[in-house]
Amino acid sequence: MxxxxxxxxxxxxxxxxxxxxxxxxxxxxxxxxxxxxxxxxxxxxxPTVVNALKTQADLFWHLPNLYDNPLQETVANKLGGSKYTVYFANSGAEANEAAIKLARLATKRPNIISFTNSFHGRTYAAMSATGQDSIHQGLPMLDGFLYAEFNHIESVKALLNDDVAAIMLELVQGEGGVVPADSNFVNQLVALAHEHHTLIIVDEVQTGIGRTGTKFAYEQFGFTPDIVTSAKALANGLPVGAMLAKNQFAPALSYGTHGSTFGGNPLVMAAASATLDELDTILPxxxxxxxxxxxxxxxxxxxxxxxxxxxxxxxxxxxxxxxxxxxxxxxxxxxxxxxxxxxxxxxxxxxxxxxxxxxxxxxxxxxxxxxxx
The missing domain is CATH 3.90.1150.10 (Aspartate Aminotransferase, domain 1)
Known part of the structure; x- marks a missing residue:
């Protein structure tokens, strides 16, 4: 074998x-x-993504995050604009790991509420945030994760207290059966989170980069998440993940708190930049x-x-x-x-x-x- x-x-x-x-x-x-x-x-x-990839491949493939990388700045601006600060990883699970870490560092609170039927990845914290028993089977889960019922605000209220750093959700549960969030549920959830000074993490690994008809699905729900994660389609086939956080939370991920050898690699950044340009021509x-x-x-x-x-x-x-x-x-x-x-x-x-x-x-x-x- x-x-x-x-x-x-x-x-x-x-x-x-x-x-x-x-x-x-x-x-x-x-x-x-x-x-x-x-x-x-x-x-x-x-073709646009292929040409960008070939052009960068002729220059160099890898640049460690010990040096300035203007390509990362370019993609970050296209992805998050002026309202978000961006961290680049290699996958959706890694982006979610970074989001969980940032939420806890920024709030100094230990717990994360996620939802039954959710899927956030298979690395340990992302798997622990995933609300599916089949994903947990045979393995001990990490502490600090609570599961509310998707589209049921009372179940969130029952869990929410001053120990909750963030509520983490997909606006369409992809792996869980393509189940959209109810707009009224989302509105109540956002209000509840703001009332408790709890962050909202939206996992857009599958719903992002135009999949739902806008760059991100949250744009159709009338609110701005504190943290957004993206991956899958971001570089149209090359492995990349991104965590976007409102600018005020950037200092919480200070020097030495997190990192990745390949995160924001020049090849994937070139492909991501071209992909986002293509998206701008497609979405209208x-x-x-x-x-x-x-x-x-x-x-x-x-x-x-x-x-x-x-x-x-x-x-x-x-x-x-x-x-x-x-x-x-x-x-x-x-x-x-x-x-x-x-x-x-x-x-x-x-x-x-x-x-x-x-x-x-x-x-x-x-x-x-x-x-x-």
Whole structure:
């Protein structure tokens, strides 16, 4: 055995990708409705990102954080503007680890409230913040994490006290089954947090970088989080994570409190900068594609195999009453790539750049497949 058996891999090898088309070792093309688990938001092998990457690769690949890195400043400004200070890591889990550490340092309080059904990563603090027993199975969790019920404000009130540093939430629970937060719940949560001088951490690892129709999902909920985390699509395929915090909290992460050898690496910063530029050209018209997606998905509710269809923007979950794993495999055989998520949900995360005709073709294949179940 050469690799640990911690992944269930489909017996497909991909050799080439272009936007929402992936090509396997036999030359067969697949419609990608997964974005590589929410990574290729501006399409696989995006030419602008590729050119930026090649240009930087010809200069140098690595620069330790012992020296000024103007590329980090550029990406930080594009990502957080003037209201946020940015720390760069290598993944969403690492960004969440940094957010948890910062919240505790800034408030001098020990506890974090997160939510049942949430997912924040598999490093130890991020895993401890995750409110899923299946993720915790067989391992002791860290102290200092409390779990409220998602979309249930009274459960938050029952846990909130002067020992709580932050409330950590996803505005759409991705791995938990593509479950959006209720806007009224979010409004009450924000008011409650402000009343208790408790920070709000929004995990935008999956919902960020345009996935829900705006750069970040929080923009659609009418508030500004104290801390935001991002990763996945930020460099459109290169490993990067970012923690954004309101400027007043920056001094809490002082010299020596945190760091990363590869965080903000020049290669990924070049790719992230180009990705954010691409996003600026895509988002002004993405609402048209989102409308087409949801008009089509609305017809799925009539299928016997479908319990519910939910989501936000270009992030959709189809709750099934048949085994979702079998559906994902069947779709692969029909050359459509989709994902599973919690609560027996078929998860769709198509690239924002997918041609409308290709998107509709993929959805038709899914609908036809489900209609036969």
């Amino acid at each position: 050469t690799l640990f058996p911690n992944y269930k891999r489909a017996p497909i090898t991909f050799t080439k990708m272009s936007n929402a088309t992936w090509t396997d070792q036999t030359g067969a093309d697949y419609i990608d409705l997964s974005s590589g688990i929410g990574v290729y938001n501006v399409g696989a092998n995006n 018209t993405i609402s048209d594609k989102i409308a087409i997606l949801w008009d089509k998905l609305a017809t799925f509710s009539q299928l016997d195999a479908v319990n519910d269809v939910r989501g936000l923007g270009m992030m959709a979950g189809i709750s099934l009453n048949i085994p979702v794993a079998k559906v994902v495999t069947d779709l692969q055989q029909q050359h459509v790539l989709a994902l599973s998520a919690g609560h027996n949900t078929l998860r769709l995360l198509p690239p924002l750049t997918i041609p409308t005709e290709q998107l509709l073709t993929g959805l038709d294949i899914i609908k036809n497949s489900l209609s036969k179940k």
